[in-house]
Amino acid sequence: xxxxxxxxxxxxxxxxxxxxxxxxxxxxxxxxxxxxxxxxxxxxxxxxxxxxxxxxxxxxxxxxxxxxxxxxxxxxxxxxxxxxxxxxxxxxxxxxxxxxxxxxxxxxxxxxxxxxxxxxxxxxxxxxxxxxxxxxxxxxxxxxxxxxxxxxxxxxxxxxxxxxxxxxxxxxxxxxxxxxxxxxxxxxxxxxxxxxxxxxxxxxxxxxxxxxxxxxxxxxxxxxxxxxxxxxxxxxxxxxxxxxxxxxxxxxxxxxxxxxxxxxxxxxxxxxxxxxxxxxxxxxxxxxxxxxxxxxxxxxxxxxxxx
Amino acid sequence: xxxxxxxxxxxxxxxxxxxxxxxxxxxxxxxxxxxxxxxxxxxxxxxxxxxxxxxxxxxxxxxxxxxxxxxxxxxxxxxxxxxxxxxxxxxxxxxxxxxxxxxxxxxxxxxxxxxxxxxxxxxxxxxxxxxxxxxxxxxxxxxxxxxxxxxxxxxxxxxxxxxxxxxxxxxxxxxxxxxxxxxxxxxxxxxxxxxxxxxxxxxxxxxxxxxxxxxxxxxxxxxxxxxxxxxxxxxxxxxxxxxxxxxxxxxxxxxxxxxxxxxxxx
Numbered sequence: 001x002x003x004x005x006x007x008x009x010x011x012x013x014x015x016x017x018x019x020x021x022x023x024x025x026x027x028x029x030x031x032x033x034x035x036x037x038x039x040x041x042x043x044x045x046x047x048x049x050x051x052x053x054x055x056x057x058x059x060x061x062x063x064x065x066x067x068x069x070x071x072x073x074x075x076x077x078x079x080x081x082x083x084x085x086x087x088x089x090x091x092x093x094x095x096x097x098x099x100x101x102x103x104x105x106x107x108x109x110x111x112x113x114x115x116x117x118x119x120x121x122x123x124x125x126x127x128x129x130x131x132x133x134x135x136x137x138x139x140x141x142x143x144x145x146x147x148x149x150x151x152x153x154x155x156x157x158x159x160x161x162x163x164x165x166x167x168x169x170x171x172x173x174x175x176x177x178x179x180x181x182x183x184x185x186x187x188x189x190x191x192x193x194x195x196x197x198x199x200x201x202x203x204x205x206x207x208x209x210x211x212x213x214x215x216x217x218x219x220x221x222x223x224x225x226x227x228x229x230x231x232x233x234x235x236x237x238x239x240x241x242x243x244x245x246x247x248x249x250x251x252x253x254x255x256x257x258x259x260x261x262x263x264x265x266x267x268x269x270x271x272x273x274x275x276x277x278x279x280x281x282x283x284x285x286x287x288x289x290x291x292x293x294x295x296x297x298x299x300x301x302x303x304x305x306x307x
Numbered sequence: 308x309x310x311x312x313x314x315x316x317x318x319x320x321x322x323x324x325x326x327x328x329x330x331x332x333x334x335x336x337x338x339x340x341x342x343x344x345x346x347x348x349x350x351x352x353x354x355x356x357x358x359x360x361x362x363x364x365x366x367x368x369x370x371x372x373x374x375x376x377x378x379x380x381x382x383x384x385x386x387x388x389x390x391x392x393x394x395x396x397x398x399x400x401x402x403x404x405x406x407x408x409x410x411x412x413x414x415x416x417x418x419x420x421x422x423x424x425x426x427x428x429x430x431x432x433x434x435x436x437x438x439x440x441x442x443x444x445x446x447x448x449x450x451x452x453x454x455x456x457x458x459x460x461x462x463x464x465x466x467x468x469x470x471x472x473x474x475x476x477x478x479x480x481x482x483x484x485x486x487x488x489x490x491x492x493x494x495x496x497x498x499x500x501x502x503x504x505x506x507x508x509x510x511x512x513x514x515x516x517x518x519x520x521x522x523x524x525x526x527x528x529x530x531x532x533x534x535x536x537x538x539x540x541x542x543x544x545x546x547x548x549x550x551x552x553x554x555x556x557x558x559x560x561x562x563x564x565x566x567x568x569x570x571x572x573x
Binding site: 027033034035037038040041044047048051103106107111113122125126127131134135136139143146154237240241243247265266278281282289 | 316320321324325328331334335336338342345352353354355395399401402403405407418420421424425426428431434435436452454462487512515516518519533536537540541544548549555556559563
């Protein structure tokens, strides 16, 4: 008897081990299968993004004579033109981000307070520009703002001004064009986060005697800050590396970071200089996004996955 | 009915908010509307509203061999990009959604990296790489580069579709004897088809509207429409671009409506 039960227990244990092994190999096979599904996409990203950027980084460490040096980076601190480029870039990024907050917050707030149907209709005004070519929108602003453009023609016809106002091919033109392009990047995440604010919190505040303004200031606004932060970070980061609008609307006077990279590589074939600019730009971008993710625990790419 | 209306604030008290929001909406939409109207102008002067109407800028667009060739290149590249990026992105989203792999977060970050890495860096890097392997000024090179940029959008769109799908259905199919792939094809994919089609449309438009990378890696016979437009804008303002822009705006509206319709079809 005892012999029989012992061998039965042994058999069960052995069975259990066999089972565990089968499960493990099944899990391993499944993991391999999933990896196989990921590999084509990962391979492309690796080949087209990681390898070239790594290569450029390597290149940036050598000077023109092929010697290992930090000359490409030292230039940023020595040449006034580079310092001016960085100053211009951050100035544009700050002004555009500020303008986006100023215009975007009221719009997102309005969208979040409208009934669902009205909100989804108004949202078209944000999403349609978001998916319209940057080039088309920059062209539109050129038509509107240039010397003989629509605004100047109107104002002159109305007799408001005698001479055309300098609206395009300068700092103002770049800021207006870029604000138009960046605004949806601020409004969409902000609106999404405002929608999740519980109306009961606001109602409770008003029940306790707060005025509508106080309810907004003390309850709604603080709760909307994480969404605002995510919009601000994505807009600021995109501004730092933006190319099309400053290149077309800056009139050669507003030289931003990305234009400098294009000039260094295309115009002067100075790959080391262009690469070094790119490396620093990427480092600043990733640092800002990393800081944001660490502080708020949210991903900045959320704006692309919402409709 | 909606919870918002139960707040004791009337629409009248909110009038200033509606006015402000309306102005911002006008700022967002006005440029596109103005360009569409200007494209039917009969004059080279920038007058709004135009004094005479004509289709001359459309004739100039469709009549020009250069513009037509560039358009054909862009359409070809965008179609190919959608065809390549959609299955790759769907497969990747499926694997990320399973979530059993270690490093899922890192993989996700890598696949969506092209959304946050400055495009100018991708452009210069791709040009540098392609110069070594002879892919500059080729359709293949453009399709590969655009696929990398479209991939994150397909991944994110399909992933959001998968989030509202119960994977147990696929398990049921498999326990009834279907193979893994058959279960996906016959049970999961039909329910994800709206997300997948939306993803494909986003991939198409991402490629079609892409400027910066195309500026570096396209040229000669493979000059894309956006590259030609960019160069034309650098020189002078040709109203033909208003006609082309109108076509691009209409394309965006059509594709977005299609994506929305498919998104609702769930």
